[in-house]
Amino acid sequence: MDRAGNPVPPPLTAGAVLAGAVCAAVGLWVSVCLVLALGCGGAVFALNRRRRAEWQREWDAEQAKRTHP
Structure with a gap:
């Protein structure tokens, strides 16, 4: 619950944090490789x-030297 009493979603799980990281x-590695x-x-x-x-x-x-008049 937030301060106004409204329900809020639960905090992220350790797995979700790990997956996001x-x-x-x-994504950062791919971006750096792409720029390079x-x-x-x-x-x-x-x-x-x-x-x-x-x-x-x-x-x-060379062609200018070999041109014939």
């Missing part, structure tokens, strides 16, 4: 884009 821990995976994927994407652009510049420079 485990779910929160797993996205960061790693973004870095790989950016580095590959830069590498391919450099290769294209080098290729264009």
